Amino acid sequence: MKIYRIRDTQNQIRFATSDNGRDFLALSGNLFTGNLRPTGERLTPAAILAPVEPTTLYCIGLNYRAHAIETKATIPEHPVLFMKATTAVQNPGGPVEIPRSLRSDRVDYECELAVIIGRTCKNVPRENALQYVAGYTAANDISARDWQIKWGGSQWCRGKTFDTFCPLGPCLVTPDEITNPNDLALSTRLNGQLMQSSRTNDMIFDVPTLIAFLSGSTTLRPGTVILTGTPSGVGMSRNPKLYMQPGDKVEVEIEKIGILANPIVEEPAGA
Numbered sequence: 500m501k502i503y504r505i506r507d508t509q510n511q512i513r514f515a516t517s518d519n520g521r522d523f524l525a526l527s528g529n530l531f532t533g534n535l536r537p538t539g540e541r542l543t544p545a546a547i548l549a550p551v552e553p554t555t556l557y558c559i560g561l562n563y564r565a566h567a568i569e570t571k572a573t574i575p576e577h578p579v580l581f582m583k584a585t586t587a588v589q590n591p592g593g594p595v596e597i598p599r600s601l602r603s604d605r606v607d608y609e610c611e612l613a614v615i616i617g618r619t620c621k622n623v624p625r626e627n628a629l630q631y632v633a634g635y636t637a638a639n640d641i642s643a644r645d646w647q648i649k650w651g652g653s654q655w656c657r658g659k660t661f662d663t664f665c666p667l668g669p670c671l672v673t674p675d676e677i678t679n680p681n682d683l684a685l686s687t688r689l690n691g692q693l694m695q696s697s698r699t700n701d702m703i704f705d706v707p708t709l710i711a712f713l714s715g716s717t718t719l720r721p722g723t724v725i726l727t728g729t730p731s732g733v734g735m736s737r738n739p740k741l742y743m744q745p746g747d748k749v750e751v752e753i754e755k756i757g758i759l760a761n762p763i764v765e766e767p768a769g770a
Contacts, residue, residue: 501757502526502535502634502671504551505544515542520669520757530671531617531633531721548590550636550671551615554722556583557713558640560655562728563701569736578704578712581655583640583665583726591668591759595641596766597745598661603643605742606763609729610687610695610751612680613638614706615671616723620714628710631719634671635680637751637759638726639687641665644735644742666751666761667724677755680706684754685730690747697730 503515503523514530515523516537525540530551560579561567567574589595597606617633640659647658677683681702687695704712709725734741743749747763 500535500673500676502530502550502673503544503669504548505542506546506548508543508545510545512548513542515544517670533617546590547592547669549588549667550634550669551667551722551724553585553588553724554720556585556587556665556724556726558583558659558726559704559709559728562703563697563730564703565697565701565731566729566733567703569731569733574703578709580713581659583656583660586662587660587665589663589666589761591666591761593666593761594663594764595639595666595743595749595761596661596663596764597743598643599766599768601646601661603645603658605644605735605740607642607644607734607742608687608689608694608749608751609640609642609733610685610753611638611640611726611729612683612685612699612706612753613667614680614710614725614727616710616719616725617721619718619720620710621718622716623711623714625707625711628707629674629680631710632674633721634673635677635756636667636671637669637685637753637756638724639666639749639751639759639761640726640729665726666759668759669757672756686752687732688750688752689741689743694734694741695730695732697732699727701730702728
């Protein structure tokens with residue numbers, strides 16, 4: 500099932516399902532108890548929201564072999580972990596803001612498969628890991644490369660966690676429709692031009708391995724979102740380098756999930 504989180508015309512936040520992203524049927528129940536059911540009520544969305552409000556955002560760096568090669572990084576022995584603040588989440592169609600208070604002129608795109616944890620888990624064995632997944636969505640791990648690499652104090656969080664730097668959507672797709680998350684095509688287009696194109700089978704650490712690693716001695720709550728890494732083709736690694744500018748439009752597309760599109764704007768003065 501494709502599950503959308505919407506704001507309806509009465510300003511209520513509702514869950515709905517749609518096969519085409521245009522015609523929506525209301526869902527009743529709870530996303531994390533597995534009992535969401537169509538009610539037959541038709542809904543008109545005033546806005547499509549990020550499919551979940553994350554409890555935690557875990558992110559994996561250097562998880563595609565071709566991306567590690569293009570950045571001249573050593574293939575990691577263990578998953579490379581960083582985090583984003585939940586305030587970085589942006590809705591489908593919402594603007595990605597280029598930072599101006601802490602100024603960045605090197606803001607990059609990163610298409611990623613996102614995994615949403617549906618049940619509390621800890622110390623999950625790899626072979627059981629997918630049993631704890633509520634679904635999958637598309638993510639864009641927006642990155643200010645100057646803050647990530649030069650000014651971030653040797654850690655990535657500052658360059659990765661500005662407001663609007665984690666678009667999610669357009670929907671959550673349940674595991675019955677994505678039985679193998681490591682066999683999906685994913686891509687990025689900037690102003691209609693293809694920038695990234697790969698498959699999730701290029702991951703160094705696959706989705707079950709990531710869940711087992713992140714749950715090791717650590718409790719993952721329902722609503723935990725895991726960004727699983729980006730493939731090659733990022734703007735930082737191009738020659739010449741290519742960074743997003745106000746007025747641009749970035750689109751992340753993942754097979755079986757859909758297109759996550761966001762315009763690029765400057766951070767408003769005084770925001």
